[in-house]
Amino acid sequence: MLCSLKGFCKFISVERGIMLFMIAMGAAFLIGERVTLFQAIYFGLVMFCGWSGVDAMNNVYDVDLDVKSDPLRAGYTKKLGRLGLWISIIFFGASISLCMITGVPLALVFVFAGILTGALYSIPPFRLKQTIIKPLVNFSVGAVPILVVAAFFNIFSVQVWSLMFLIGITTAVNSLWEDLADYTSDFDSYARTMLVVLGFKHGLYATIVMGYCLIPLMTLVGVLFQLNLLYFFVLAALVIYMSLRLVQNRQVLFGGFKDNAESMFKLGEMFAKDFVIIAIVQMTNLMLSGYLKYQPALLF
Numbered sequence: 001m002l003c004s005l006k007g008f009c010k011f012i013s014v015e016r017g018i019m020l021f022m023i024a025m026g027a028a029f030l031i032g033e034r035v036t037l038f039q040a041i042y043f044g045l046v047m048f049c050g051w052s053g054v055d056a057m058n059n060v061y062d063v064d065l066d067v068k069s070d071p072l073r074a075g076y077t078k079k080l081g082r083l084g085l086w087i088s089i090i091f092f093g094a095s096i097s098l099c100m101i102t103g104v105p106l107a108l109v110f111v112f113a114g115i116l117t118g119a120l121y122s123i124p125p126f127r128l129k130q131t132i133i134k135p136l137v138n139f140s141v142g143a144v145p146i147l148v149v150a151a152f153f154n155i156f157s158v159q160v161w162s163l164m165f166l167i168g169i170t171t172a173v174n175s176l177w178e179d180l181a182d183y184t185s186d187f188d189s190y191a192r193t194m195l196v197v198l199g200f201k202h203g204l205y206a207t208i209v210m211g212y213c214l215i216p217l218m219t220l221v222g223v224l225f226q227l228n229l230l231y232f233f234v235l236a237a238l239v240i241y242m243s244l245r246l247v248q249n250r251q252v253l254f255g256g257f258k259d260n261a262e263s264m265f266k267l268g269e270m271f272a273k274d275f276v277i278i279a280i281v282q283m284t285n286l287m288l289s290g291y292l293k294y295q296p297a298l299l300f
Helices: 002-011 014-032 037-061 063-069 071-080 083-101 105-122 134-153 158-179 183-188 194-198 200-224 229-248 261-294
Strands: none
Touching (some): 002 071, 014 158, 014 261, 037 071, 037 134, 071 083, 083 105, 105 134, 158 200, 194 200, 229 261
16 A cells, blocks of 8 residues: 555655645745635645646656656556546646636636646657756746736736746756656657756756756745745755755766766766755745744634
């Protein structure tokens, strides 16, 4: 049963769903201000279901590629068979139904746009995830939750557009980090992702540099919304953690690639996992800081 649960979590890419859940909750607190915890969770569920459906569909169509990058997920997906697509459709239906309850047409439009983008992301012959514009597509992963919440409250201020832009960039860069673990399968399938185009070593360096470029963007989010010191403290802790990881592995990072290619690939996989954890922690930090700013006590 534990193996089945783990396989299902991988099948819907639950870590990305959690990240989207936190982004939507954080957006609800920052945009709606006096939003209750129940309302924020509601928006989180809309996005969790929507993007779980997208990721489930993605894994159904990429099952042959996942054999190398994630054998456990590939095995579980093959075991599901056609049920995999039905699970994706159920999640889509849940997301759309929850959004329809709001009675806000524009919010529903944004949810549909996110689902359509997700379909183009994975379904042949489009398969945008295997092209160099993949980060632009993943921009929508962070942008859609912000737009859905903004539509519900009918607030499209400069702060809201800035938040959408900054979180969108964050999820776009996060997609490049995830490519580190998928490099072998992408290369063997002749994908044209940025990591394949640049080559693994240069691509790894590029993802690290882009990761550091997110620091001023995340700092700007805190400044724009006047978040508390906890937000900046957690952000600084994440930067220190990642920097220490880079220092610990400096010999592999800056050694000759041909001599330690296997070690470099393993390091990329490790960083891919680290980056996912960092992204989830930072989005949770954003959500919690937004909650603490406007909700001094639990409000349901």
